[in-house]
Amino acid sequence: MRLLRTIFAVCVGILTLTSCSSYGIKRPFDFGEGDFEEPFVGLLKSKPEVLVKSLDYFPFSLLSPDTLTFENEYEVVVNKECLRSRSSVTLQFRDTLYNPVDGVDFYVNGKLANNGDISFPLDSLAKTLSVKMMLSPSLGDTTLVGNIYVLGDELDEVDVQNTNGYGYASVTLQYSPVKLSSWYCHQELGWPIILWLLWLLTALVCLAIFIFVAYLAIRLVLMIIALIFGAIRSAFESVGDAIDDLKDKFAGREWRKNTTKRAEQREEKKEEEKKDDEEDPLKMLYRDYPEVKTMVKSICNKSPSYFEERNIQVVRFGYRNYNVCWTFGGVNSKTCMHIHGNVIEANAGSLPGNGAYDGQLNEFLNFPLSNMTYKVDGCFIYTTDYMARTISATADISKAVRTLHRRQKDRSSEYKNWVRDMNGKLDDDGGHLIATRFNGPAERINIVPMTSSFQRNGVWANEFERNMANAVNSVKSVSTKIELSYSASSRRPWKLSTTTYIDGRLMHKSYQNKA
Secondary structure, three states: OOOOEOOOOOOOOOOOOOOOOEOOOOOOOEEEEEEEOOOOOOOOOOOOHHHHHHOOOOOHHHHOOOOEEEEEEEEEEOOHHHHHOOOEEEEEEEEOOOOOOOOEEEEEOOEEOEOOEEEEEOOOOEEEEEEEEEEOHHHOOEEEEEEEEEEEOOOEEEEEEEOOOOOEEEEEOOOOOEEEEEEEEEEEEOOOHHHHHHHHHHHHHHHHHHHHHHHHHHHHHHHHHHHHHHHHHHHHHHHHHHHHHHHHHHHHHHHHHHHHHHHHHHHHHHHHHHHHHHHOHHHHHHHHOHHHHHHHHHHHHHOOOOOOHHHEEEEEEEOOEEEEEEEEOOEEEEEEEEEEOOEEEEOOOOOOOOHHHOOOOOHHHHOOOOOOEEEEOOOEEEEEOOOOOEEEEEEOHHHHHHHOOOOOOOOHHHHHHHHHHOOOOOOEEEEEOOOHHHOOOOOHHHEEEEEHHHHHOOHHHHHHHHHHHHHHHOOOOEEEEEEEEEOOOOOOEEEEEEEEEEOOEEEEEEEEOOO
16 A cells, blocks of 8 residues: 655744734745733733733623634645555644643644644545644743654645635655654743723722622621620510519519509609609799709809808799799898890999898899899899800980989999909909999999090090980980900900990991000
């Protein structure tokens, strides 16, 4: 039997998958050239393991192929003798030293050439072979050169040519490998900016999905924990109910009777306390106005031998509407007021009509409450701020001079103590907002620290007060409003702004509280 002749030539043209580009076949049996592009190639040539691993998993695996692929078709032509002998051939892809090529896989008609060897029968005069060469990007920028060997089980001769007509080879088959031709290919690594951006975008989307799934998982765990604790609580409640049932069963009616009796006693005690509160107007006053209780305590501390809480008489007229007065031996003292909401009506002391108590002051006006409006003697209106400082004083001067007849006395020593308490300076006097000559109150609500020269013989006395005195003496209608300005938490005003009407003529002026 004649030796089967087979000539087989492999020549690959470049046809890369997804990110591979081809430059064509340059010479016979040339695999050609191709570019491999993937993230982390080029800029990060060291390819950190965590980044490379990401390309093995979806969706990152969509960004780049694993290998660079070259593919072409070749035709094997044999004579009838070779066909009749049913010869078979083995094609071997080797490097120049006849060693298998590392990092390169060869496929013939879709079948992997194990260690670069592939065998097939010659069963037709012309056989078309599809040869695919796949390079690993780990080879980097490289040019690979090798040889193609062929051996057969019969001695014969075959011809091989590229289907595009670029290459042609003829060889005599032998039982040992015979070099058919050489092969060549070139690979270059690219730097794809777009793939970088796609990888970053994909990473961000995956991170967002991970965070969302983690959030849902945490919510689910918390819900499960809440359900578990709810079930445990329900179980404890059920056990408690069961214990109560056992108590009822063993204690019987007597236990339930005692329990009911104790509950009724507690309710009766609450009703009695509520009734006592309703029947005691002083307690109701303290409940509605807690600040009044503090004021009463201050008055008692000032003169503990004279003012006692038990001597306070309170009459309630309705919700937050009380008349409060200190009485001694059934006689009302000067310390009285009527409080309703945030308005207090009172008469200042030193007015006649109370016998032994005519010279007393109204202590309620010596300890003013915060954020209140005081209507005094029907002629004066004072407003306090959140620190219980007098911030405005309004007076009907003509009415006060005409209707009030106050018994004045020297209170300079008491005023000095007030001035010290109100952050006064060493040369300050206790100055009246509404002067004594106009029957202004002698109580603290009408007193502020004033520079002595300013209020004795300065512009306050010689201009503001004198202008009103001259008008009153001329039987003119006179009224005024004084607004006080303070610095931060100081109780000493630094400015007094006055608005005065004399027979309807408006005069406005501000005075600095200084010499």
